[in-house]
Amino acid sequence: MNxxxxxxxxxxxxxxxxxxxxEGWTFExxxxxxxxxxxxxKDRMRVMAAVSLVENVPAEQALHLLRSGFHSDARYGIYGExxxxxxxxxxxxxxxxxxxVGLRQVTELAQSFGTDYSRAPMRFQWPRPSPEEAQRGGVRRRTEDAVRKSVESLRRRQERMD
Incomplete structure (x- = not known):
């Protein structure tokens, strides 16, 4: 395409x-x-829809935003604020x-933001913690643990490289 x-x-x-x-257009x-x-x-094009100001997106939603784009051509991304x-x-x-397909996925991601963060037919529902998880801090705790482990792993790798 040109x-x-x-x-x-x-x-x-x-x-x-x-x-x-x-080099740009707008429409609905x-x-x-x-x-x-x-x-x-640069042989690039992009189709995008503003979803939210970053300051209005709770940090715990980041994991869901990342998961929602794994199997699709459209995904969430941050530019500026x-x-x-x-x-x-x-x-x-x-x-x-x-x-x-890309345009359809962008519209579906924009419309589903804050609910299931998905484009049809795949769905990534906001996970509900088990009762045991809820007592330990639920999804937020699980995410914090994963981030902490990743940071520790990166720190160990950096120490080995130094």
Missing amino acids: KQELEDFLKGAGESFRPLTE ALGVPIQAYVNVA TLFAVFVHALSSLCESDLR
Whole structure:
């Protein structure tokens, strides 16, 4: 796909299409405000939807945000102070079907934020701790333990390298 083909596809993909810059456009798809950008020189394109200000996202949601993007082409990402649902692809190898899937996944991630953080059909429900886990601190404690172990492992590796 090239820049003109991308623009032509996006014009028909939603409502209220308009240019933002020489390399960007905005429109609404399935009720979700979308921005799309292209960098021809770097052979990249991205379709994204603002989801939330980062300051409004509790830290314990980070694990769910990471899990939700593991099996899909679209995922959550942070740019500046904003959390986005984003699909990034090489422009030259992008085909219409991949773009259609990526755009659909972005809209589904934006719509499902705060509930199941998913694009259909895969679902990543907010885990409910078992009664034993709840007594030990639940999901937050489990996440903190995993992070602490990772940090300790990285520290040991660094010490061996020094």
